Every structure is written in structure tokens, then in C-alpha cells.
Amino acid sequence: MAPRPGRADxxxxxxxxxxxxxxxxxxxxxxxxxxxxxxxxxxxRFDPPAPRVEVRAVEEAGPGGAASCAxxxxxxxxxxxxxxxxxxxxxxxxxxxxxxxxxxxxDRLSAEGALPSARTTxxxxxxxxxxxxxxxxxxxxxxAPFTLGAVYAGVKALGQRQTLGEGSAVRAWVVxxxxxxxxxxxxxxxxxxxxxxxx
Amino acid sequence: xxxxxxxxxxxxxxxxxYVYATRDCFEIDEVEGYDVTRKRVFYxxxxxxxxxxxxxxxxxxxxxxxxxxxxxxxxxxxxEVGSIAGFTLFVLTLGLVTLTVLLATLGGDxxxxxxxxxxARMDFVLRRGRATEVYRRAxxxxxxxxxxxxxxxxxIQGKT
Numbered sequence: 409m410a411p412r413p414g415r416a417d418x419x420x421x422x423x424x425x426x427x428x429x430x431x432x433x434x435x436x437x438x439x440x441x442x443x444x445x446x447x448x449x450x451x452x453r454f455d456p457p458a459p460r461v462e463v464r465a466v467e468e469a470g471p472g473g474a475a476s477c478a479x480x481x482x483x484x485x486x487x488x489x490x491x492x493x494x495x496x497x498x499x500x501x502x503x504x505x506x507x508x509x510x511x512x513x514x515d516r517l518s519a520e521g522a523l524p525s526a527r528t529t530x531x532x533x534x535x536x537x538x539x540x541x542x543x544x545x546x547x548x549x550x551x552a553p554f555t556l557g558a559v560y561a562g563v564k565a566l567g568q569r570q571t572l573g574e575g576s577a578v579r580a581w582v583v584x585x586x587x588x589x590x591x592x593x594x595x596x597x598x599x600x601x602x603x604x605x606x607x
Numbered sequence: 608x609x610x611x612x613x614x615x616x617x618x619x620x621x622x623x624x625y626v627y628a629t630r631d632c633f634e635i636d637e638v639e640g641y642d643v644t645r646k647r648v649f650y651x652x653x654x655x656x657x658x659x660x661x662x663x664x665x666x667x668x669x670x671x672x673x674x675x676x677x678x679x680x681x682x683x684x685x686x687e688v689g690s691i692a693g694f695t696l697f698v699l700t701l702g703l704v705t706l707t708v709l710l711a712t713l714g715g716d717x718x719x720x721x722x723x724x725x726x727a728r729m730d731f732v733l734r735r736g737r738a739t740e741v742y743r744r745a746x747x748x749x750x751x752x753x754x755x756x757x758x759x760x761x762x763i764q765g766k767t
Contacts, residue, residue, distance in 0.1 A: 418726050424657040424719040435655060449659035452746045456651050456723075457757040528645045536641045574611065 424449050461498045478510075489513055524572050533568055534576060537561030537583035544590045549597045555590035558583050614741050615718065615729030626720075626727045628748065633720055633727045648722035650752035655721040658742045662714045663732050667707060674703035709733060718742045720749070 421430045425447035437453045464484040466474045475485040477497035485495035489510040502514045518526040544554035562584035611627040622639040632647040677700035685693035716738030720727040731738040
């Protein structure tokens with residue numbers, strides 16, 4: 409069976425109902441019907457302009473302003489890499505998170521997860537903390553492992569918020585606070601039970 | 608635009624997708640369990656924005672089954688006891704039947720924003736007004752950015 413075009417392998421304009429490819433030349437703005445499934449839909453078509461980068465050649469720049477790009481010797485350097493300082497032309501420069509980076513540094517920082525805008529996978533610690541907290545409250549006096557997990561996830565969620573600039577700080581703090589209370593309650597209960605047993 | 612603003616979501620069997628509007632792109636957060644995979648459709652990459660109607664079969668079947676069960680219980684309770692319990696259940700069942708009919712007749716609206724490599728999809732059940740608003744907004748954001756880009760490049764190539 410041929411793989412169905414889905415969310416993992418989207419390849420351009422397709423029918424929103426059956427997700428089969430549409431011929432871009434025949435897609436217009438207005439009410440349309442899919443040639444494959446016959447389903448009706450309303451569409452607005454866009455023709456995005458192709459990105460164009462203007463690069464000056466070293467010969468054109470004259471003897472005064474002709475530092476050349478490290479990767480393209482014939483191109484005039486337009487910027488320095490914010491990380492390694494290498495000269496680069498407009499073909500090479502990558503603007504990311506208020507930095508101008510060369511491709512090598514961009515790859516390295518992306519691989520290290522140091523560029524928030526380049527991160528594509530992460531863990532939702534906010535939701536994880538909420539789940540742990542609910543489990544901890546559900547298991548009541550034996551729920552300390554879960555409430556401790558909620559505190560851990562809440563702290564991670566706060567860190568994530570600082571790095572990515574998103575997520576709810578209020579939720580993280582509520583999870584941490586209730587997690588600490590739950591842990592103290594659970595531990596206190598068992599200390600009391602142990603004390604009663606010792607008597 | 609400050610930060611990012613939630614536009615809509617789509618709930619599938621195995622995962623959920625949340626779509627946000629940011630300064631430069633639509634961000635799609637695919638949530639599977641606690642793992643989030645982020646994709647982006649940049650405004651200057653949008654090639655097609657669509658909207659279509661659909662019937663949300665899963666909620667229709669679920670609420671239909673629940674109303675059937677509720678109806679049976681209400682009938683049983685009414686004939687057995689004939690009390691307030693049966694009447695209350697009957698009223699609740701009536702609400703579920705109304706919901707089923709509304710879902711089946713009005714259905715939902717789906718908005719997709721298709722880029723060159725990725726797409727964002729949002730479903731709006733019983734919220735046609737919101738779907739229209741998001742559809743127009745997506746078109747406006749893409750159009751404005753692409754026109755600005757075309758002006759900057761000196762050639763107006765956008766056709767919307």
C-alpha cells in the first residue's frame with residue numbers, strides 16, 4: 409500500500425479532505441472541489457515570492473571594502489559570525505535568536521539545543537507535573553513519590569519557561585507548591601504512624 | 608505580535624496539535640504523551656489556506672450512544688419508580704440528543720494553512736464564527752508578509 413500523505417510527509421498543496429496532492433496550477437482562490445475525492449472547500453491561493461539574496465562580488469567592491477566570505481572567496485563578506493567571528497556573505501549568514509551565525513556555528517548550537525528558535529522537540533514538563541500531582545493526590549498518603557515527581561517536573565517547567573519563553577509560570581508554581589505540601593503531608597503521616605507504633 | 612497566540616487545535620486519536628500565531632510563522636505543537644514536536648509554517652512560505660466543513664463522527668456517535676443509554680435508563684427508572692430521578696435523567700438525555708443533532712447538522716469547520724513543506728490544521732466544532740475569523744486572519748498574515756517581501760525584492764509576485 410502506498411504511504412498516505414500525512415503529517416509526517418507533507419509535500420505541498422493538497423486537498424484538506426483526502427490529503428492527496430493538488431496540481432498547483434489548477435488551485436485558485438474561491439470555492440473548489442477536489443478532483444480526487446470531490447469534496448468541496450474554500451481556498452485562498454498564495455504565490456510566495458522566491459527568496460532572493462543579493463551578493464556583491466569582491467571585484468565590484470573595489471580595493472577598500474573587499475573582505476571576502478570564508479566559504480565563498482568571490483563574495484564580499486557582509487557580516488561576522490556572532491560566535492566564531494568568521495567573515496560571511498549574505499548567502500551564508502543565518503539570523504537566529506538575535507545572533508548572526510555562520511552555518512557551522514548554527515549547526516553546532518542547534519545540535520546542542522542552545523538555540524530556542526531551532527529546537528523542534530522538547531518535553532512538556534508542565535503537563536507532566538500536573539499529572540504527577542494528580543496521581544500524588546489520588547494516592548494520598550502513599551503518593552509521596554508522585555508529589556516529589558511533580559515538584560521535579562514543576563522546577564523543570566520553570567527552567568523551560570526561561571529558555572523557551574513560553575508555558576505557564578503560574579501552573580508551574582502551583583504544581584511545585586502543592587507537590588511540596590503533598591510530600592510533607594505524606595511524609596508527616598508516616599512519621600506519625602511510626603511514632604504511634606514506637607509507643 | 609507579542610509572544611505567541613493560540614489560534615486553534617486539532618485532536619486526533621493518537622495525538623493533539625495546537626496551532627499558534629507568532630511574529631514570523633504559524634507554530635504547530637504536536638503533542639504525543641508528554642513529547643512535543645514543533646513545526647512551523649512561515650508566513651512567507653504559505654501557498655494555500657483552506658476551509659471546509661466536516662461532521663465530527665466520533666463525538667456524534669459517542670453522544671448518540673450516551674443519549675440512547677440515558678433514554679433507556681430514564682425509561683426504566685420512570686416505569687420502575689416514576690420519580691424525580693427518571694425525570695432528571697430524561698432531561699439530561701434530552702440535552703444529549705440536542706447535542707447529537709447539533710453536532711450532526713451543524714458539524715465543524717476545519718482550517719488548514721499549507722506551506723511548501725508543512726501544514727497547520729485546526730478544527731472548530733460548533734464554532735463557525737471562530738473558524739471564519741482564523742481563516743481570515745491566516746490569509747491576512749500570509750498576504751501582508753508576502754506583499755512586504757515582494758516589495759522589498761522589487762517585484763510584486765503575490766497573487767491572492
